[in-house]
Amino acid sequence: MNFKLVILFLLVFQFSNGQYTNIEVVAKIKTERIDDIISVSAEATNATEVYKSLKYTFSVFRTNSKNNVTKNNQEGRFTLEANEQKSLATASIGVDEEDKIVILLLVYEEETIVGKDRIAFNEETKEKEKEEEYVEDDGIELKGIVIEETKTKPGKDFYEFFYNSYTLNRINGSKIVGVYEKLSFGRSTIIQVKIEDRVIHEFLGKPDIEYLEQMSKISIRRVYKYFKDLKKQKRDIFQY
Secondary structure, three states, rough: OOOHHHHHHHHHHHHHEEEEEEEOOEEEEEEEEEEEEEEEEEEEOOOOOOOEEEEEEEEEEEEEEOEEEEEEEEEEEEEOOOOOOEEEEEEEEOOOOOOOOEEEEEEEOEEEEEEEEEEEEOEEEHHHHHHHEEEEEOOOOOOEEEEEEEEHHHHHHHHHHHHHHHHHHOOOOOOOEEEEEEEEEOOOOHHHHEOOEEEEEEEEEOHHHHHHHHHHHHHHHHHHHHHHHHHHHHHHHOOO
8 A cells, every 4th residue: 555545544534533423422512601600411312213322421621720620520321212312411610701611521332432512611712723733523622631431549549640740731632531440350450541542551550659650650651742643643644
């Protein structure tokens, strides 16, 4: 396969991959603002004629004027009958004009994102222009998002180390980064840092703070390199 065909394959794959989102399962965030309070509801609709077993993550990210980020998460499993619509989660959010608020809804079928929606408040125009190159094929921008699916305290401790470092280093990757934890032999677990379906780093979960902090530093370096290489690859393709 020559170089031109490789580039064509990559572009077609990226375009096709985006088209599978919000097709069979449609994720939707609805908001209603009254003064300084926003009422938010997350919904999912099965647009097919078959039963669906799914899970969701509903996240609210708030960035204050000092660039400190806080995150609130709701998640769970649910089912949808053919053509059924279901409310998944609700929240009330206080709005401050100086805070940037991003609300993100992701719906998974097994480990694949099949539905997603995003709403933001107080985003600056310049920031939007800067981030245009990171917009997904279906027009939903997912820059700088980290999701968590851990099961134990070491897993949650690692996530806190990783997420704080990710934020402080302003990595702001163009794809969703996930911190996952799965059961291993006995009572042990494996902690994974993944970007989409690619495992960037994995290790044995241990209740050792210094060890978890060290694993976080390794993971951050690898995630940073991944996004740096990805950006260079995109630039090389478009220059070609």
